Amino acid sequence: MNQLWTFWQSTGLYLLTLDQLIMILIGLLLLYLAIIKQFEPLLLIPIGFGGILSNIPGVDIAVGNGVLAQFSAMGLDTGIFPLLVFMGIGAMTDFGPLLANPKTMLLGAAAQFGIFSTLLGAIAMNEIGMFDFSLAQAAAIGIIGGADGPTAIYVSSVLAPELLGAIAVAAYSYMALVPLIQPPIMRALTSRRERKIRMRSIREVSQTEKVLFPLVLLLLVALIVPGAAPLLGMFCFGNLMKECRVVARLSDTAQNALINTATIFLGLSVGSKLVAEEFLVGETLGILGLGIVAFGIGTMTGVLMAKLMNLFSKNKINPLIGAAGVSAVPMAARVANKVGIESDPDNFLIMHAMGPNVAGVIGSTIAAGVLIQFAA
Amino acid sequence: MNQLWTFWQSTGLYLLTLDQLIMILIGLLLLYLAIIKQFEPLLLIPIGFGGILSNIPGVDIAVGNGVLAQFSAMGLDTGIFPLLVFMGIGAMTDFGPLLANPKTMLLGAAAQFGIFSTLLGAIAMNEIGMFDFSLAQAAAIGIIGGADGPTAIYVSSVLAPELLGAIAVAAYSYMALVPLIQPPIMRALTSRRERKIRMRSIREVSQTEKVLFPLVLLLLVALIVPGAAPLLGMFCFGNLMKECRVVARLSDTAQNALINTATIFLGLSVGSKLVAEEFLVGETLGILGLGIVAFGIGTMTGVLMAKLMNLFSKNKINPLIGAAGVSAVPMAARVANKVGIESDPDNFLIMHAMGPNVAGVIGSTIAAGVLIQFAA
Amino acid sequence: MNQLWTFWQSTGLYLLTLDQLIMILIGLLLLYLAIIKQFEPLLLIPIGFGGILSNIPGVDIAVGNGVLAQFSAMGLDTGIFPLLVFMGIGAMTDFGPLLANPKTMLLGAAAQFGIFSTLLGAIAMNEIGMFDFSLAQAAAIGIIGGADGPTAIYVSSVLAPELLGAIAVAAYSYMALVPLIQPPIMRALTSRRERKIRMRSIREVSQTEKVLFPLVLLLLVALIVPGAAPLLGMFCFGNLMKECRVVARLSDTAQNALINTATIFLGLSVGSKLVAEEFLVGETLGILGLGIVAFGIGTMTGVLMAKLMNLFSKNKINPLIGAAGVSAVPMAARVANKVGIESDPDNFLIMHAMGPNVAGVIGSTIAAGVLIQFAA
Amino acid sequence: MENLLNQGVGLALFGMVTVFSFLTLLILATRLMSFLVSQIDSEEESVLVDEDSLPDSSPPIAVIAAAVTYYLSKKQS
Amino acid sequence: MENLLNQGVGLALFGMVTVFSFLTLLILATRLMSFLVSQIDSEEESVLVDEDSLPDSSPPIAVIAAAVTYYLSKKQS
Amino acid sequence: MENLLNQGVGLALFGMVTVFSFLTLLILATRLMSFLVSQIDSEEESVLVDEDSLPDSSPPIAVIAAAVTYYLSKKQS
Ligand code: NA
Ligand code: NA
C-alpha cells in the first residue's frame, strides 16, 4: 500500500499543477498552428513540443541536468544555435534582386520603424503603470518588429533571457500571420493606381558582384555598427560560401544538415523557456499585443517610404513591395505579390519584393546591433 | 642509449598489460562479429573500435583529456547521445501496424517480464553470494531484457555507469543473436496449428491518427510515468516530425545526418567504457549470463501472452508475433515471420509482428522510466 | 551631442587599429587566394573569414564569450575538430594503391625529412639570434613539412597554440602551392630517362585486405608510437567504416555532413587565432620561410629515396612519385602525374603516386606522434 | 541482503504492473483517439497538410492571449 | 521613470537614424562595387571560378610576408 | 641554447629513425597480412559481407565470456 502511495505521488496526475496544464495546452496549440495552419512549422513544432516536455511534472527536462536544459545552456544562452541558423539562412539567401536595385534597401530600412516604435510602446506601457519593463527588456520586445526569428531569439538571449519564450513565440506567430496582418494595411495606404505600378525588369547581376557583396556588407558593419557583426558576420559567411562556388560541399551542409540540426536544437531550447513561471505572466500579454503593433507599423512605414521615394524618382516603385521590408522572408514578398495581383493579374511583384525583403533582414540585424550595444 | 631506453619505455610493446591485450582482443572480436557476422554493426563497430583505442597504453584517449573521454563526458554521461539516437529511431518508426491493431500492445507489455525477471535474477545472484549488485545495478542489468540499445545505454548511464560497457555489449550482442535465441523457444511453446494461424489483414490507418498518436502517448506518459518522459519524449518528437509531414527537412536530418553522427559518437563513447578495470570483472560474466536469460524469458512471456489472449478473443493472434514484443526492432519481427513461414509458406506475419515489435519499444521505455524513478 | 560622441566612440571607424586593419587585409587576401586562385578553399575560406571577424574592433567575437572563441574552446583547444576532419579523410581514403605496392611506403617515410629538417631550421634560427623558439614551438613549425592540414593543426594545438594561426595559414598555403614548389625540384633531381620509367600495372587488392589494413596499422601504432594513436586511430576508424561496407550510412555521414561541419567550425576556430598580437610578429615570417623550405626538402628526399630504392630493386620506381610522399593529398600525386606526362604523354603515374601520397599521411602522423610524445 | 531481495521483488512486481497498466490505458486511449478521428473524418475531408492553405481569418494566436488572461484573472482573484 | 522614457526616445531616434544611415551607405557602397566590377569585367573576361586553373607563377602568399615585414619595420622605427 | 640544439638534433634523428622503422615494419606487416589473406582466400570463397547470412550456430559471444573467465581464473591463482 505504501508503495502504491509513493507511486501515486510520483505520477503526473498527482503532481500536475494548473500552470503546467495550461502551458501543455499552449504547447499543443502551437503544434496545432504549426501542423494544421502551417504557421512556421520548422520552428513552432520544436518550440511547441519542447514547451510540452518542459511542463511535465516530476522529471527534470528543462531544468537541472535535463536534456533540454543542456541544449539550452549549450546553444541558446551562448547564442550559438541562432547564429548557426542565421549562417544557414545566409547560405540560402540570394542578394541578386537587391543588387539589381539597391535603392530598395531604403524600404528595408523604413520598415524597421516597427522595431523602435514597439520599444517606445513598451516604455509607454511602463508610463501608464501596466508593466515594469527595463530598457533592455523593451529593446528585446521591440525586436519582434524585425520579423526575423533568429535575430529576435539572439537579441533576447542577450538582453532579456527571461522574456525569450514569449518573444520567440510572438515573433514566429506573427511572422506566420503576415498574410493576415499586412494586406489590410497595404490596401488602406495605397491607391488602386499605385498598386498597379509595373516596375522595370530586373537587370542580371554578375557572380562577381554576388561574391563581393557579403564582404562589402561585413566591412561596412565592422566600421559602423560592430555590435551587429556576430549576427551579420555569420550571415555573410553563409552567403559567401554559397556564392563563391568553390566550397559547394560546405554550403550544402550549411543549408541542410547543419541548419536543420541547429533548428531542432534551437526550437527545443526555446521550448524549454516555456515554463509556467516565466510565460504565464502579464508581460506575455503585453508582448503579444506590442508584437502585432510592431508588424503593423513596420508594414506601414515600409509602404509609406516607397510612396515618399516615388515623389523624388522617375522610376516608380510599386509601394506594395515596401511592406516586404519588414523581413519575414519569403512570406512578406509573397504577400506583396499576391496583393499586387488582386489589382493587376499580370503584374508579378515577387522578384521586386525580394530586394526589400532581404534588405529588411539586414536592417533588423543593424537595429539589433544598435540595441545590443546601447541597451545592454 | 639513454634516449633509446626512454623511447622503449614509451612504446606500447613495453607498456602493454595483459588486461589491455585481452581488451584489445575483445574489441577485435566485436569488430569481427559486426563485420563478418553482421551483429548490429552500426553500434558494434564504433564500440569495438572505441574499445581498442581505449586500451592503447601510454596515451590518454579514454581518460583525462582524451578525445573519447571528451565524447563520453559530452554525450554519454549527460544522456544526450542515446536520446538523439532515440529521436532518430522515432523519426524512422511507423506506428501504423500498431494503430491498426492496438490490442497487440499487450504483447509488448508481456515481453517486458524479461526485464524484471532479470532484475530478480541479478538479486538472486547476490543471495547465493556470487556478486554484490546494488538495486540500481540490478535494474540496469535487467534493462538488457528490453532489447533496445539506446534505452539500455541511457538507463545504465543513469543507474550504473560502471557497468555501462558490459551492459551495452550484452544488449547489442543479444539483439544480434535474436535469430538464434528466439526460434527454439517459439517452437517449444506453440503447436504447429497455432503457428499456422492466419491473422486478419490490417486496416489502413489515417494520417491524422499517426500524427495524434505520439502526442497521446506523450501525454499518457506525462500523467503516469514521468520518469520515462525524456526517452519517450524524444522518441515521440522524432515520430511527430516524421508523421506531420510539414517539417520534412528536419525529419530527414533526424533520420540521417543527426542519428548517424550521434551513433558514431555514442558507439565510441561506449567503447571508452571498455577499459580493463571495469570490464574484466566477474560481474561481466554475470551480466552476459543474465542477459541471455532476459531475452529468453521475454520471448517466452510474449508468446504465452498471445496464447492467453486467444483464450478470450475470437480474432485469434498467431502466438509467434508475441515473441516480437521484446523489441529488437526489426529483427524480432522478421524472426516471427520466418518461423511462421516454416509452418505455412504463405503466411506472412511481418506486418502483424511490427505492432508488438514497436509496442515492445514503448514497453521497455516505460519499464526504464519506472526503474529510473524507483531504483536510483 | 553626447550620444553622438558615444556612438562615434563605438564605431569601427574610431576603434580600428592599424594592426586590425592589416589583419583584415590579410583575411581578404586569404579569401582571394581561396576563391580566385583556388588555394585549398575548403579551409582557407573559413580561416580567412574567421580572421576578418576576429579583427573587428568593439565586439567580442574571437575573445571572451564571442562565438568564434566558443568554437575554438569547444573543438580546437580540445583537438576534437581536427580529429573529426581526420576521421572523415580516413573515410575518403583508398589504401588500395598502397596495398598493391607496399614498398612505396618508404617514399612516404623519406619525405618526412622535411618535418625534421624544418625543426632543425627553426632551432638554427634561434642559434643565429633571429628568434627564440622553444623545442615545442620548433616541432610545431616542423610539422608544416608534413603537408597535412589537420595533423598540423592538431600538433600545434598541443605543442604551440600561440603559433597555430601562422602554422595553419602556412600549411594550407603551401599545400596549395605544391604545383609551383615541387616541379622544379623534381626536374632538377631526375634525368629525363628516369622520368620516363613506366611502372608495372597495379595488382587488384581484395576487400579483405582493405578491411584488415586499418586494423594492422592501428595495432602497429599502438605497439610502437602510442602518441600517434589519437590521430591515426580516428583516421583508421573512418577508413574501416568505409571499407567494411556494413555501415554505409555512418561512412556516408563521416564523409559528408560530419566532416563538412567540422571543417566549417575548424576553419572559423583557426581564423579566431589570426588576431594581430599573435600573427603580426617576426615569428610569422620565420614560419612562412621555414614552411617553404620544409616542402622543398620533403620533395627532395622523397625523390632521392625513390632513386636509392631503384639501386637495389629490379622493379624500377619512377622517382617522380617520390615527391608525392610529402602528402598534400591528392594534389602532390596529381603533380607527379603531370610532370611525368611532360616527358612521356602516355605514362600515367597518378595511381602509382597515390600509394606514397597516402603513405605520406601515415608518415607525418607518426612523426606527429613522436613530436607530441617527446617535445611537449 | 534480505532487504534488497524485498526491494527487488517489490520493484519487479510494481514495474510489471505499471507496464501492463500503462499499455492497457494506451490501448484504450488509442482506440478512443482512432474513434474520434474516424468520426471527424467522416464529417469533413481530411484537414491535414493542405499545402496551399494560408492561415484563416480567426487567428488562433488570440487563444494564447485569452488563456494567459484567464489564468491571470483567476490567479489574482 | 522619466529617465527611462528619455533613454527610450533617445535610443529609438538614434537607432532609426543609424539604420537609415547604414543602409544609405550600403546603397552607395553597393553601387560603387557594382560600378567597379562592371569596369573590370568589361576589360577582361570573368576571372571567377576557373575550375582548371592552377595557381599562377607569382605566389600572392608573398604578400602576407611583405605585409608583416612592412608592419614590423614601421613598428620598430 | 647549446642544450636546445642538442635536443633538437636528437629529436630530429630519433624521429626520422622512428618514422622509417615504423613504415618498414608496416611494409612487413602489410605483406604478411596480404599473404595470409591470399592463402585463406584461395581455400574458401570470400567470407566478407554476405548480405543474407544470419549469425551461425556457434555464437562467438561465448568467446567473450570464455576470455573473461580465463582471465579471472588466472588472476585469482
Ligand atoms: Na526586418
Ligand atoms: Na522491449
Ligand code: NA
Ligand atoms: Na606527410
